[in-house]
Amino acid sequence: MSPASYDHPPLGATAIRPSWGELPGSLRDSITAHLGSAVVTADVQGGGFTPGVAARLGLANDDRVFVKAIPDDHVLSGKYLTEAATSAGLPATAPVPRLRWYGASAGWIVLIFDDLDGRHPDLSPGSADVPAVVTAVSGMGELLTPSPLSDLPSASATRVSLLHGWRELVTCPPVDLGAWERRHLPDLSELETHWARHTEGSALVHGDIRPDNMIISAGEVVFVVDWAQPSRGAAWQDVADLVPHMIMAGHSPAAAEKALIGVQAWDSAPPDVITSYAASFAGYWTRMSRQPAPPSVPNLRGYQRRAAAAAIAWTMYRTGW
Ligand SMILES: Nc1ncnc2c1ncn2[C@@H]1O[C@H](COP(=O)(O)OP(=O)(O)O)[C@@H](O)[C@H]1O
Ligand SMILES: [Mg+2]
Incomplete structure (x- = not known):
């Protein structure tokens, strides 16, 4: 059997992630406070394999962001901090979404990026x-x-x-x-x-x-x-x-x-x-x-x-x- 012919979920539908509504209210409140505008749409992104939050958010002020988050005691939380530190150090000319904010919020590690439509x-x-x-x-x-x-x-x-x-x-x-x-x-x-x-x-x-x-x-x-x-x-x-x-x-x-x-x-x-x-x-x-x-x-x-x-x-x- 060729590698391409196994039955498998399509790219972009491999991860099981929580929806915005399933997140603790305290986390949603704190992300919203950092964004400075209410979240009106939230599209969970199914790419990858980690079970953390990955969602494209549409805001009341018409801005858009991409948010990743994971509980700070999760085995992968260190990876999220590494990603934040790396993203913060990349030059503006690199083909990457800009990291807007990261930090600990309501017991979670949160990263907020520019949203990429693609x-x-x-x-x-x-x-x-x-x-x-x-x-x-x-x-x-x-x-x-x-x-x-x-x-x-x-x-x-x-x-x-x-x-x-x-x-x-x-x-x-x-x-x-x-x-x-x-x-x-x-x-x-x-x-x-x-x-x-x-x-x-x-x-x-x-x-x-x-x-x-x-x-x-x-x-x-x-x-x-x-x-x-x-x-x-x-x-x-x-x-x-x-x-x-x-x-x-x-x-x-x-x-x-x-x-x-x-x-x-x-x-x-x-x-x-x-x-x-x-x-x-x-x-x-x-x-x-x-x-x-x-x-x-x-x-x-x-x-x-x-x-x-x-x-x-x-x-x-x-x-x-
Ligand atoms: N800045 C972004 N804007 C829009 N979608 C994004 C952005 N970054 C990642 N994604 C989408 O979210 C998915 C998961 O993000 P990723 O950073 O790869 O998380 P993980 O560490 O869980 O693999 C990606 O496969 C991609 O489809
Ligand atoms: Mg990934």
């Missing part, structure tokens, strides 16, 4: 969004080199410690592991380590480049949102992250890579590093998709199964195994 990019073959997204992500990497934020963790500290899986799976292979993965487990667990030596760089790496973290505005500008996993490192990482998502959207691995030709960060990355990176994503998603679902996050593991299939296809293509 859609998620379509990364399927032939879509005009593909070159637009490639140009936007590569241009963003250039703009954010050197990183405008100084106190970021290195990519080797954050991404390398996260993106792996084969070394765990090889010690106790799951019974449902595919035949190809099982056959190559020792080689994959060795292969997934190599890219770690090539993560160093001075770029601000977004670290979570996916179509649901991008919005194409009515004016066809590609915006990148959700800066919760930033690091300092080599810019090829954000560009290469597009490959498994293009494969998930129906590209062959060869066609997905072809879309990146001409991007300096991609062209200059050593081929064996990219092969190792593909293997590390394949291992990460293969491992994570077998974990129990987090509370109120029903679609994450299914998404990771599809992502694993895409990254495995990418790894097969690059290794020839």
Whole structure:
């Protein structure tokens, strides 16, 4: 089965989030006080997987904002604070929504952004969004080199410690592991380590480049949102992250890579590093998709199964195994 053919909710409908009306009155009151105008419409956004608030709000004064919020004792609240600190440090020229306010409110962490009216990019073959997204992500990497934020963790500290899986799976292979993965487990667990030596760089790496973290505005500008996993490192990482998502959207691995030709960060990355990176994503998603679902996050593991299939296809293509 090809990665694109699994049954799955569409982009933009993967998260289960509270509606505006379900939020505690004290939180709504405090957000309204910060906005300085009453909320008249609230459209919950279903993109992503976290169970936090994500809503586009229309205000009585005709202004519009996008609000994210999560209880301050939630396991993900630190990510929201990281996103706020990162967003606050991005230059005005970056293709991102402006952060208007953030802070603790009524026991919640709240972020208020400019509202973006748009859609998620379509990364399927032939879509005009593909070159637009490639140009936007590569241009963003250039703009954010050197990183405008100084106190970021290195990519080797954050991404390398996260993106792996084969070394765990090889010690106790799951019974449902595919035949190809099982056959190559020792080689994959060795292969997934190599890219770690090539993560160093001075770029601000977004670290979570996916179509649901991008919005194409009515004016066809590609915006990148959700800066919760930033690091300092080599810019090829954000560009290469597009490959498994293009494969998930129906590209062959060869066609997905072809879309990146001409991007300096991609062209200059050593081929064996990219092969190792593909293997590390394949291992990460293969491992994570077998974990129990987090509370109120029903679609994450299914998404990771599809992502694993895409990254495995990418790894097969690059290794020839
Ligand atoms: N500034 C914005 N304006 C309008 N919609 C947005 C904005 N930022 C994000 N979104 C939408 O909300 C969804 C969830 O936001 P995101 O920041 O990615 O949260 P999460 O951390 O839960 O993934 C995104 O997939 C996108 O569709
Ligand atoms: Mg997101």
